Amino acid sequence: MTDIFSTIIGSPIARRVGVPQPTRLRRYEPGMPLCEGPVLVAGGGRFADGLVTWLGELGIRAIRALDPNPSDSGEATRLGAVVLDLSEARDPQDLDALRVVGAPALRSLARNARVVVIGTDPATLGEVSHVATHRALEGAVRSIAKELRHGATANLVLAQQDSSDGVRSAVEFLLSGRSAYVDGQVIRVDDRTGANADAVRPLAGKVAVVTGAARGIGAEIARVMARDGATVVAVDVPAAGDALAAVANEIRGTALQVDVTAADAGRRIVDHAVTRHGSIDVVVHNAGITRDKLLVNMDESRWGSVMAVNLRSILQLNDAILAPGAMPDGGRIVCVASIAGIAGNRGQTNYGASKAGVIGIVDALSTQLAERGITVNAVAPGFIETDMTARIPFATREIGRRMNSLQQGGTPKDVAETIAWLAQPGAAAVTGQVVRVCGQSLLGA
Amino acid sequence: MAASSVPRAATRQPRRVAVLGGNRIPFARANGPYAQASNQDMLTAAVDGLVARFGLAGERVGEVVAGAVLKHSADFNLTRETVLGSRLHPTTPAYDVQQACGTGLEAAILVANKIALGQIDSGIAGGVDSASDAPIAVSEGLRQGLLAANRAKSTAQRLKALASIRPTQLIPAIPQNVEPRTGLSMGEHMSQTAARWSITREAQDELAAASHAHLAAAYERGFFDDLVTGYLGVSKDTTLRPDTSTEKLAALKPVFGKGDGATMTAGNSTPLTDGASVVLLGTEEWAAAHHLTPLAWFVDAETAAVDYVHGDEGMLMAPAYAVPRLLARNGLSLQDFDFYEIHEAFAATVLTTLAAWEDADFCRDRLGLDAPLGSIDRSRLNVNGSSLAAGHPFAATGGRIVASLAKQLSEAGGGRGLISICAAGGQGVVAILEA
Known part of the structure; x- marks a missing residue:
């Protein structure tokens, strides 16, 4: 499959004539350190101390301030990440820390570094100036994300009062190579507690169902979840049976046509998940189709089939998954939405409607299932390098790849990593979220 | 596991053998979508689909037994080579078996018997055939000439040997659907038997139409979702004609038999087909350890052969002899079954077999019975379609039938099913499943 690095845009000739070159993103592989270089934890919020302790346990050097006089013997150490905890900011003037602490730190970032800002979820605050202060963080972080270069990303975590587990889980994801293509995002965490029992295989012992698993993003979701320890039930239509069987056999899961x-x-x-594997802990609603036409030319079958597969099937499957005896408390539901469901797309009224509807499912169901500890989230992929996008004409494809802060398309693995994170026991505090995996695409920003 | 749970041979009781499921690739008309696929390719696809369905990747099963009727000399170890190319653990033993169209069912019987005896706890049985990728041999004269040249010690001897080859011997021998001892095709044999039993064209066309209707309905209700895995872009048997009817079938010209009495057409005979199928068998304990629910039990089996060369029996009549022996051993009557799977080599094969069991003279004179076996409830026959609609890749038919019948019995919540398969050389392989 071609990606931007294998096209003329990424060639040495293009580099020489000054075409801006994307950076090869740091992507997670088992055994990789959380991030490359020390982490500056600053800002004085309520989560900073806990994060410093946790980073120490992982063997990662955390520093509380930049050395004002870097040694003259050589280059200053490049930061692997900056975590700016502004959760205790009370007033707009407290935001000055972004500039005072952030500016020198941003100058010291390594390639593929991470900026994570922690604020307090404005929805949990009352006082107007307090709300305004934390709402302001979103604009700042999205702008920082656009200013960063060399594969670095900036994201915002909005916490509640006692969100230390949620903050830790989100920060871990965002610092790691798992979040390579997640940029300019806001992730809300609540104060539910949860931790991964197994750091290397966070999904160990979990049974995960992935629909649409025969190829593309779905196959990669299945692979990543299996890598993280899950027993995977790979689901797809009978017509895709041979590809589905290959995926299931590769990851030692089972195929269900x-x-x-x-x-x-x-x-x-x-039935399959429970009788064969004993449970159904995670369901990833990935199956989806496109049948593009302008609305004026949209026939009933194009509209109906997209709605049936992308939206109505999720509602119907959830009825069975959430019935007694199926998904246990603490389960995970992750849907695959789309940028088209946020920004809309010409020729995709059906697809856009279905994917926006998916976001509606996440909104409503996450609240309903909060009592059971079942989280419901979605990822919204942007331009992802798949066989499907490889068929887009060259010029259109290059524009699609470039229209984001990382100046490149994402990979199916990027989408899969985000889903696998949302499925972790440690992500118990993350629910009702739509995490875009789009490199901060200009679409729907 | 087997070693510890099985008592010493002297006191060992046969164990119940469960049919746990199956898998096949869709069957495809010869020289169609699978024209480039070898037997090993197709059998591997069928095995890997089964492995995926039952989560057996990397696992060693007791034994894999399969075969092909049309076989290249290079395929001398077809099944073992298939295992090595599959996702099963490479330490899984395998062997080939060949009994014409009975191959697939015979493979299942062999696996079931070993499981029953405690020699293995699980096994995969199946078969494959490609009528497209058929072996082509050199003529006997050319072969002898080449072998003589190979044995020659001098150039002169070699040239002499090669000079013995005649131009006509250069024509290759393409395998034909012909009985070696009679020179008649299977269809011609069948047409003689059909004529003897006065099987009408209408009855044959009705059976063919029902086969297509039943198979189409089974696909429609998702019956094959966990029995078939798509292959090379094909997801349904390509010979299936959901919209066929007795009227359409009646319009076809006879292809076997002679003159006005000819009744057998391309519509009521099976087409040459490519495909592969496998079934998973195991003990109750093995099934439980793998969280699998038995679909049915493999109860008993019987084979028979008839003398169609010197005697006057029809070549495809052997199941008519095998079934009463199987019934007698199990204390059953022909009517004690909820489902009948009688392989539709030709519509006439099924109809002559049924007619023979209803015929007092045949049952007395040939089977040695006091009374005819009687008729069956035709609504229980081939309820999910059979070879006329699905196609008949010779060795793959047994696996298709065992898996489909087991699932049908399971869906029905229990019952008993009879399998009857006729085979070239005047043989028949039959079996009983129960759920």
Whole structure:
């Protein structure tokens, strides 16, 4: 598959004539350190101390301030990440820390570094100036993300009063290579507690169902979840059976051929997961199709099939998954939405509607299932390098790849990593979120 | 596991053998989508689909037994080579078996017997055939000439040997659907038997239409979702004609038999087909350890052969002899079954077999029975379609039938099913499943 590094845009000739060159992103592989270089933890918020202790446990050097006089014997150490905890900011003038602490830190960032700002979720605050202060962080972080270069990203975590587990989980994800293509995002965490029992295989012992797993992003989701320890039930339509079998065999999971729009699909998926593997802990609603046409030319079958697969099937499957005896408390539901569901897309009224509807499911269901400790989230992929996007004409494809802060397309693995994080026991505090995996795409920003 | 749970041979009781599931690739008309696929390719696809369905990747099963009817000389170890190319653990033993169209069912019987005896706890049985990728041999004269040249010690001897080859001997021998001892094709044999039993064209066309309707309905209700895995872009049997009818079938010209009495057409005979199928068998304990629910039990089996060369029996009549022996051993009557799977080599094969069991003279004179076996409830026959609609890649038919019948019995919440498969050389392989 071609990516930007294998096209003429990324060639030495293009480099010589001054075409801006994207950076090869740091992507997670098992055994890799959380980040490369020391982490500056500053800002004086309520989570900073805990994060410093946690980083120490991981063997990562955390520093509380930049050395004002870097040694003259050589170059200053490049920072792997900056975590700016402004959760205790009370007043707009407290935001000056972004400039005072942030500016010198940003000058010292290594390639593929991370900036994570922690604020307090404005929805949990009352006083107007307090709300305004924390709402302001979003504008600042999204702008920082656009200013960063060399594969560095900036994201905002909005916490509640006692969100230390949630903050730790989100910061861990954002500092790691798992979040390579997550940029300019706001992730809210609540004060639910949870931790991964197994750091290397955070999904060990979990049974995960992935729909649409025969190829593309779905196959990669299945692979990443298996790598992280999950037993994967790979689901796809019978017509994709051979590709599905190959994926299931590769990851030592099982293949289940079922059309997610079939009336009994939910029962069959739950039966298979529970009888064969003993549980159904994680469900990733990834199956999706496109049938593009301008609305004026949209026929019933294009509209109906996209709605049936992308939206109605999720509602129907969830009925079975959430029925008694199926998904246990603490389960995880992750949907694959799309930038098209946020920004809309010409020729995709059906697809855009279905994917926006998915976000509606996340909004409503996350609240309903809070009592059971089941989290419901979505990822919204931007331009992802797949066989499908490889068929887009060259010029259009290059524009699509470039229209984001990282100046390149993402990979199916980037989407899969985000989903696998949301499925972790440690991500218990993350629910109702739509995390875009888009390199801070200009679309729907 | 087997070693500790199985008592010493002297006191060992046969164990129940479960049919746990199956997998096949869609069957495809010869020289169609699988024209470039070898037997090993297709059998590997069928095995890997089964492995994926049952989560057996990297696992050693007791034994894999399969075969092919049309076989290249290079495929001398077809099944073992298939295992090595599959996702099963490479320490899984395998062997080939060949009994014409009975190959697939015979493979299942062999695996079931070893499981019953406590020699293995699990096994995969199946078969594959490609009528497209058929072996082509050199003529016997050319072969002898080349072998003589190979043995020659001098150039002169070699030239002499090569000079013995005649131009007509350069024509290759392409395998034909012909019985070696009679020179008649299987269809011609069948047409003689059909004529003897006065099987009508209408009855044959009705059976063919029902086969297509049943298979189409089974696909429609998702029956094959966990029995078939797509292959090379094909997701349904390509010979299936959901919209066929007795009227359409009646319009076809006869292809076997002679004159006005000819009744057998391309519509009521199976087409040459490519495909592969496998079934998973195991003990109850092995099934439980793998969290699998038995679909049905493999109860018993019987084979028979008829003398169609010197005697006057029809070449495909052997199941008519095998079934009563199987019934007698199990204390059953022909009517004690909820489902009948009678392989549709030709519609006429099924109809002559049924007619023979209803015929008092045949049952008395040939089977040695006091009374005819009687008729069956035709609504229980080939309820999910059979070879006329699905196609018939010779060795793959047994696996298709065992898996489909086991699932049907399981879906019905229990019952008993009879399998009957006729085979070239005047043989028949039959079996009983129960759920």
